[in-house]
Amino acid sequence: MIAGALHALSDAGTTSTGEAVLFWCLAPIMVLAGIGLLVVKKAVHAALLVITIMISLAILYIAQGAVFLGMVQVVVYTGAVMMLFLFVLMLVGVDGSDSLVETIRGQRWIALLAGIGLACVLVGVIATAVYDAKGFAPEAVNNNPQGIAEILFGQYVFAFEVVGALLVTAALGALVLTHRQRLVPRVGQKERADARVAAGATLTPLPAPGVYARHNAMDVPALGPDGRPLDSSVPRVLRIRGQEADAQEFAARIDRVLAGGSVVAGKQFGNPDSPETAPTEENQ
Amino acid sequence: MSLSHYLVLAAILFSLGATTVLLRRNAIIVFMGVELMLNATNLTLVTFSRIHGDLTGQVMAFFVMVVAAAEVVVGLSIIVAIFRTRRSASVDDVNLLKN
16 A cells, blocks of 8 residues: 555656655666776776666666566575675686777777767657656556566567477577587596506605604604605705705614614613613613 | 656666676677677666556566566576687687688
8 A cells, every 4th residue: 555655646647755865866876886897907896886777777677666577686686696706806806807998999989979869869868758657557556466477477478488498498508519529538546546556656655754763853854664754755945945954874773783883762772682781871 | 757767767777787798708798798788678667557557568578577587597508619619708809700
């Protein structure tokens, strides 16, 4: 009932004051956003400005009694189309900003002139035309979706079916257009593993650095089962920087151990035949 | 306020959209200009529907929206396909037919 009063036109074809206030609030925002579309650099900002215009348009539709169309505007345009735009912006790269360098000489001024000329022609035609505005009856506004459905599924039902076919075609077309044919066979986990084995690379994880119980700093190479230092155990960054400890030092010590010249924790390594005299010395 | 204010607003928005198409070189922003023109047309249709007191104009606007949705899907996939081959979304770079 309130909606009916808001949409009602006076006998002279003018709108209610509330609608005029709404219009004069929204129209400058929309025009400013439209001008912003011409000047912003980033495509994301342009998308946000277009979303502003579309939501304002939805409000204007509802103010004009096209309740169903206002809702469709929000759902289809703001919700689906502009999100699709943002999604493609994400694919293309958000920083894909427009270059403001003119490639065609004078294109900017010619385009502005053409735009202003078009606006003058359109506004001139509209301003001089005389309308006999009838407006909707209040019950027509309150039953707006039913009224649209009667026309859509009555008079225009065939066009509605054709539009359905168009949507299916567009979806298929988008699938075909964005489908990329594979030029090289897919390299999965199995192919990668096979390639590593064929190349003779290390299959196990690399040994951790450090000689435990002696020196476990990151720059000390681990010792292999043969007592030789393993260069690959030191992190690559340290090796490239030349910050790894001298492997030779630790190799020399292990050589001494193997030769039986060192006593560790009461045991003499490398020479099982030697007498058990060492523990007493160590315990003192 | 008379209803022709809505029509003037739609005309201004349509011109802004057309200028965007002429002025900008990023294909996605150009496409947004096309969308703005379609939206301005919809506002005209809705306003004329109210002027005539006939819902057919709103049905037309509804059809425009559906066709625009289909058009956006195809157009954006073309932009993505061009971006894949040319690594650019600028309309200046699509010049294979030149010369």
